[in-house]
Amino acid sequence: MNKKPIYILGTGLSHNGSAVLLKDGQICVAIEKERITRIKHDGGNDTAAIQYCLETEGIQLSDVDLIVQCENFEIPPRDFFRGERLFKGNEVPKLISISHHLAHAYSAVGTSPFTSCNVMVIDGCGSPLEQYLLLDQNQKESIASDVFNVVQMQCEKDSFYHFDGQNMIPLFKDFSEMSDLSSSEITLPTTKHSIGGFYATISNYVFGNMDDVGKLMGLAPYGKSGVYDYEVFEFINDRLFIKEDWKPFLDTPSNGYTFFKEHFEYYANVAKWAQEQVEKAVLQCIKLRTKQFPHENLCYSGGVALNAVANAKLEDSNVAQSIYFEPAASDNGLALGCAFYGWLSYLKQPKKQPNSSTCFGKHYSKETILHAYEEYKPELKMIAFFEEPELLQYSAEALLHGKTIGWFQSGSEFGPRALGRRSILAHPGRENMKNHINATIKFREDFRPFAPAVLQEKVQDYFEVGRKSPYMILVDRTKKEHLKNLKNVTHKDGSARVQTVEASWNPKFYNLIQAFYELSGIAVVLNTSFNKKGMPIVETPKEAFDLFKETALDVLVIENFVFLKN
Template sequence: MAKPIYILGTGLSHNGSAVLLKDGRVCVGIEKERLTRIKHDGGNDTLAIQYCLDAEGIELKDLSLVVQCANFEIPDRNYYKGKRIFADAKDLKIVDISHHLAHAYSAVGTSPFSECAVMVIDGCGSPLDQFLKLHPDRQQHIAPEFLNENQMLCEKDSFYHFDGQQLTPLAKDFSKMAEQSDNLFSLPTTQHSIGGFYASVSNYVFGDMDDVGKLMGLAPFGKSGTYDFEAFEFKSGNLFVNDGWKNQFDNPSQGYAYFKEHFDYYANVAKWAQEQVEKAVLQCIQNRLEKFPHQNLCYSGGVALNAVANAKLQDAQIAEDIYFEPAAADNGLALGCAFYGWLDYLKMPKVPHDGSTCFGKTYTDSEIDATFDKEENKKYDPKKITDEAELVRYCAEKLKEGKTIAWFQSGSEFGPRSLGRRSILAHPGIENMKDRINLDIKFREDFRPFAPAVLKDKVGNYFQSARYSPYMILVDKTRHEYIQALKNVTHRDGSARVQTVEKSWNPKFALLIEAFYEQTGIAVLLNTSLNKKGMPIVETPDEAIHLFGITDLDILVMENTILEK
């Protein structure tokens, strides 16, 4: 029997992660924040790599190749913000790739396409000099005006062709870095990036650039047409940010109380910014596809997490089929590194991906039981329901009654969305449920929406466009006749960030929704991540029990073990 080929991908940007491929398939992957419990944690990668090795039961000597990616530097193999796991593995081959290339390979590796175009749009990619050092053979693909520039330029957006084996850049846009200052809109990104623009407006509205998704959640409360100036312009096919928009805003948020007092103002700013991003994304991708047409498109980079813009892109029908990479932000860099190693470096054929984005380890019954032997957890009285059909019927009944359930099953999701492995679940239509979860469980702003998880074959019953959306990365409109029944998962403007659930890689979650449907006639559950504000999504049984204890959650279900308050 042939020895397996293991390739490790590691991302050392913020949102650090590690991913292990076995013979071209993902066998395990984890984001560093899930282990350190520090949101968006990056830097040294030893902890995430050790998690992957332990989960698979292998050692460094079993790896065929390591591929790594940082942002502004090429990491030393031995030390990077501390000693690395490779320091004593002198014979292990380590390859470096650039930022946007890693984003692009993360998309093609998990996509259903054997050939496609790939678009990457984010806040900031690799510096040009680093890109050329890593990929000297690709200088021919860089426009002369960038090569002749005498200041640091970084990747802004990149467009590739994937032939089934290798990515070839077709268009790469670079921008100088934004100047750092005390200005309200100072950016840690390139001067002309869509991602940087969105982060700067988020900072203006919330005083926080790390959770730009809040801006998308706020925008539906605003009014279109409040502002009539443009943030972006296109020149010769490239996107630029107009600095003039910054002069229009001079009232930054001064804390949550101030934000609430001026809620309508900030909602209008968010609405304007969201619509600017939607137009810019569509125009940018349209421009590339007009020059290099293809029926299949992969889309990645941090901007590709904007579910509203994604729906507009899909509705524009500029490609027959679009794959939105679920881990589109920097947490997906490790995934792209691993697939680069398999496809490009080793020249191995692409292995079809099963659609799952759940790459974490599964915790055994004995590991779950062991958490209750700890002194702090002996106050709980867990019970077990070993029959799966009985378990989902029981949980569906409790959800019907209005109970909230922390649902901890199998390996955790890789990426920013909980998809039924590490989720908080509730009834989508019970009065005030949304407010209760925001206030007493998530401890977050009351305007934040929740997602509907719906059986794949029932999505058209409840949502107008019936989008296939397994990764909660596209919005739809709730059908008028179901707005009341789905009030907790329908946003202010009638939109919903839908998750279509399928049995092939999410079997127990699908069974639970089916059981809820049998009892209520509704094939939809409220689904949100198993965490509270400021906390990474729960990874371990210990963390799940801790969260259960400090919030107003009613029930915790870990595999077949149940805790109730």
């Protein structure tokens, strides 16, 4: 007799909302809300994301054993949160809430290879102190005593935990009071003293918005070190604080892209200074915590953990023997953490070993693809390949001849990076390809870099450190002898945000790069996300067709179908 599986639903209701379904402790479906609603960084109400998970798995809400939720500043009610919720009027399944940094921490340990480890969480702003103490009772001792001397609202800014294989034990938690947003000078968007808040502030200063703080990391290599000598961060009694004396020198905020371009060198120097300050602060903070509480394994999560340059320096610093960087480190990963908390801590079930994949989206059938194609038949012609090797040979030859490919395969990636399921692919060394993709396909700033996707076993041939980097979350440096062939995926300063591709969980993408290698002698392709500026990565075949039509993409591959413009 088959035992009924245990389903746990994790739901994140902060910005970058998401839902995750665990089946017997393993992720079976996960989706970010923005992929469904097509609104970048969409959060709040969780109905759309949860329905996607239930429909994909083919179950009802009544089949779910437990729901675990997390927001940021509040504990969402069962019936309504920015709209009606699916659980309205139902007593079951049971719904529990966890604090913000705890969700980040569990998202890292649940997807990591470790059975025990320490966990660092660094972001802009987590749960308010009162909410944390309400949800995590009897855990005051991990909080610095002077936190309790502050009268105004304070929120989590960095947290250090130990995971013993089942439970998360807080070792050191820091909080910061909120910023006074009425002030006329530069203020951090949420908390006064967080690394993530500082980075978002400088991003807003440089670009005039906080839509994509990762752009700052892409701009920094164009700047010079040492132009500004202000130190932003200091540690007092092991707690991180932000000084005030650097704020007056930032007196020329950008008022749009034209202004930014006119003053490019100035903003690039500011970005370089800010990036270096963040790298120093991250390393100092983590070294301080790991010195107090050593362990051979470290997990790292929270929005700041997406900084691939700081991450590489952290890995090189040997603060731990093994470091796992959570691929969905920002708030899109909260739902993962909620689900794993439910399995590990609430139900006390043993941790299951993950298979390293981050791709948990819906698989679209042949019928769905052909149905979506009906609308585009007059404009697009289709070639159907019945044998995968033929498809891969065709696609590799297209790349060799300078064609750009929209590559849509199987279930979508969970997290901010396209890893070969919803990607735009191109030749890494073709003259002017980087500018062409930025200008006519992505419609984004020309300074922004693209990633090299390289066969795992070849990474040391092309890159100086040759580190394993399956989630495009660490930078390396391109070896001099390969700079020409990798010019479109090597940044201004010689760095590259590498993705190492493994056959074990990314077989079709691996085999495509292998086919390109056999034709070109280069075991690397240019990989960027299948979207344009301001748009979430495509989720459905229809969205892929629409983007193919409105951009200069040459070829669209959806599963084993190839589409070309007439």
